[in-house]
Amino acid sequence: MGTVKSPQAEKRLMGAGFFLDRYRAMGHELRGDERTRRAIRVNTLLASREEVVGRLEARGVKLTGIPWLRDGLYAEGGESSVGSSFEYLLGLYSIQEAAAQFPVEVLAPGAGDVVLDMCAAPGGKTTQAAAWMGNRGVVVAVDVRRDRLYALENNLERTGVENCVAYCGDAAGLYYGGTPFDKILLDTPCSGNYVTDRSWFSKRSIGDVEANAAEQRRLLGAAVGLLKPGGALVYTTCSLEPEEDELNVQWLLENHDVKMEEVRGPGSPALTEVIGRSLSPEVAKCRRFWPDETETQGFFVAKVVKP
């Protein structure tokens, strides 16, 4: 990992053909033009599912429950965008892609927990965690990018979150008072995926993927150190690339004292034979979301517990 490649070699390791061949080798015949279904999440701090369904259906929006999510609904139709309705302004729901709603469900933060959201902006998962906690306990939300934190602040206010402390800084380097966290969500900056970014194939290369993977390992190591014994860490990316997913989990198992927890839900078990590497069978406890299987963006979710 992290080897320097010539520009010519780098060019060969990018583009739709390269990545789609890679996914084919992992068992998925993807077209490269798969898209997600529009999804919203009911904000249970301010509204019930019934209220949101009733109010949006009166506006002509057709809503269908997402079977593997507690508060998620697919949204179709309607005269105006679900992003510009009274109900949205009032904070009764958030627009959040279905796969992106899954990590907080896996973390399952409770009312008394002190939770760290390490790369929190723009705040979709932060507000979801606060809703799971019923505005009790504390979510410490951190992001290094001030420009993205404005969106998080906007979301916290709109959705009525009252139990969050947000900081601008490197989540791995901030001083948290020495008290370890009950639960940590590490939704790392990653290479992303082509499903949510139409220009993805033309701008991503294996070099980017490896650089992101290195940064993710730095954050993963820090996260384990910030977790209390018995605490849970959920690691997630919206990348389909094994370097950022299975290989980082393998690195975590080899370098830190953590125990894998099985992630149950949609998608497939993570890969243990991938890009020429044989990984621990424990890695299969993670979950991979393939766009052709789940109608979501590419996604990866791992959960570990600190003994």
Add this chain to the structure above:
Amino acid sequence: MRELKDFLAAVVAVYEPAGERINLNDRRFVVGADVAAQIRDRGRLVYAGRLLGRTRGEFIPGASLLRELGKMQGPNKVWVDEKVGWLFACGRDVFEESILRSEGELVEGACFLVMLGGDCLGYGRMEAREGGMLLRNVFDLGDFLRRERGIENASS
């Protein structure tokens, strides 16, 4: 703007949330004990607990205060229909003839919460105009969308 100040003092007096007050970047927050215990690095802090409102110049109540005030007896209120409500949420003023009903006298200088059914969309101040009154928009929830678009434009 004396009336606006009085109105804000009156509506905030109706609802005074408990907890420690924190002023941060021209905004006022209230925090409970659990949240206060997690505040370590004030220099990097950008948000804490519940945002009451903005403090640059006049205090402007934020969404959470408006949510509570909209449910309470006491503050002046006007009710509007969806169409007028949406225009208000887009930053427009409300003409007197568009007001369906009101609590409080529609006189120049008086301030009113703007209600759509049970939901508070913001508030404004009455001004005289030729042939009647106009509720001049001071703050509305559409501010969230305008801020979101501003953030997107700044990021792109």
